[in-house]
Amino acid sequence: METGGVSQVGEPYRERPALLPGAALWTRTAEGGEYRILPDGCMDLLFMDDDLVVSGPDSRAYTGIADAGTRYAGIRFSPGAAPDYFGVPARELLNERVPLRELWSPARSRRLLDQVRSAPVPALALDQAVASLAEEPPDRLITHVLRSVRSGMLRGGAGVISLASSVGLSERQLHRRCLNAFGYGPKMLDRVLRMNVALDHARTGAALADVAALHGYSDQAHLSRDVKALTGLPPGTLLLR
Structure with missing residues (x-):
């Protein structure tokens, strides 16, 4: 951009x-x-x-x-x-x-x-x-959720549980609040935001295997599957466009 x-x-x-x-x-x-x-x-x-x-x-x-x-x-x-x-x-x-x-x-x-x-x-x-x-101040809970997701908090085994606990909500309550604020739950939000950061990194010319490792994907194939699922194109084709 x-x-x-x-x-x-x-x-x-x-x-x-x-x-x-x-x-x-x-x-x-x-x-x-x-x-x-x-x-x-x-x-x-x-x-x-x-x-x-x-x-x-x-x-x-x-x-x-x-x-x-x-x-x-x-x-x-x-x-x-x-x-x-x-x-x-x-x-x-x-x-x-x-x-x-x-x-x-x-x-x-x-x-x-x-x-x-x-x-x-x-x-x-x-x-x-x-x-x-724009008159309403930012929702502090939503701001905290967004900051936590961007930090990679959800990529551990108990990520959503820990995030819900940190804001005093059940997992179901947190999911509902995220649907209203973001359109999808915290896990999907993490997938979308992580993919965009990874693609921005890949646009610098970095190898996809290195991008995958740096941004918490299990391997390059995991990155490729996620990109294709969210965009309809494999990362190599997408980056050429």
């Missing part, structure tokens, strides 16, 4: 930190044809096709087709942060793309859409609007 400012025509993808803490502002100009979005544990608010669309968390790669030159702008919320903003549990949006007007009142969604549509740079207007409308 390339970081920096808002993209212009001829710059397929750019992203930078958003005004909302923990979120990212990104823009993309389609090169035409099929595209593949990998699951990353996040939810996005997109300005696309002159409308605002909520992209729910994915448990598998999302594939679509866009005409060359189609432009997108989006806010990618950090994992677990978007449900409070949209007022909908993440599990209800799993693997879905839903117009914002179906989640908010018509008047509220229209105000935001008009604000973004009329701006000289829609991406910047979207960034400012999301930051101004």
